[in-house]
Amino acid sequence: MPRTVSNVGYWTVAGSALAHNVTILSDAPVNQEITSLLWWVLVFSIVIFGVVAGALAYTIWKFRAQPGDDELPPQVHGNDRMEIVWTAIPLLIVMVLFVLTAQTLVKIKQPIKGALPIEATGWQFWWDFQYPNEGLRTAGELVIPVGQPVEVKITSGDVIHSFWPPSLTGKADAVPGENNYLRFMATKAGNYYGYCAELCGASHANMRFRIIALDREDYDRFIGAYRAYEAPPPATEQADRGRQLFNAQCAACHTVKGTPARGVIGPDLSLFGLRLTLGSGVWENTPENLKRWIHDSAAMKPGSRMPAFPQLTDADLEALSAYLYSLKLDGFDFAQLPRY
């Protein structure tokens, strides 16, 4: 479904939370500290609300005006004991929450043994994902295994962004020249929605991503297949023409594994045929959308850094699309995964 720029991130999150049954409290046995901290804060908030609202309601009821009661009630000026009590109790609550929060912050900063390292770099307006150990690089869609913690090292190549997959974990800012870490784990296979959560320019609301969580065997098969993968030779004349066009027009910015295309300015397109979305999680990856995207990406996503290619004919675009959709690993279809 086409989406407009005015579609602000938070509403999208609320919408997708309703539509996809987002679990607000992650049930993964990783960073449980955050979940229990959230429960503590929730319990305190409910108790405080109950006491304050209850006392207010009681007072309003108890001291309401009676018929014929026109006199001012006795006026009270100051009560040292009460003032001490209502200063001390909130202070105590804040101190308890502070200690709990500080403990949690220290704990979640600890690296997790056996976590899968991934590097995420935010750019206006897409996410670049690199797997230092696997040599894999993807854009907009991050593939992770179920049941293994991942450690995402987050940074930015231009302005400040924020990496946020709400069904899996909290958010972390992507700051140029700095690394922030998010550690989390998916407990079930699925297609998890992610958002940029820091205003970063014209297409901030269009800077989304997906986390594709695969069951262990599928993930291992995926990585194995990727390691052995080289872009398959074009099966049709059209795809072959597409490859030539790609290598002439697109290779300066994009990489396709096993071909002369080695550009790193734009997304790595080695597995483009597996992608569910275009334009970093915004548009469905259909031939129709792909052709529009290549023709003039900024018309679909304001502020897109990819130049327009008005000179390409419809036949050129068809050829490019035939080539790009041939770039995939056999036996994988992420469209079947449940969405969260």
Ligand code: CUA
């Ligand atoms: Cu990137 Cu908002």
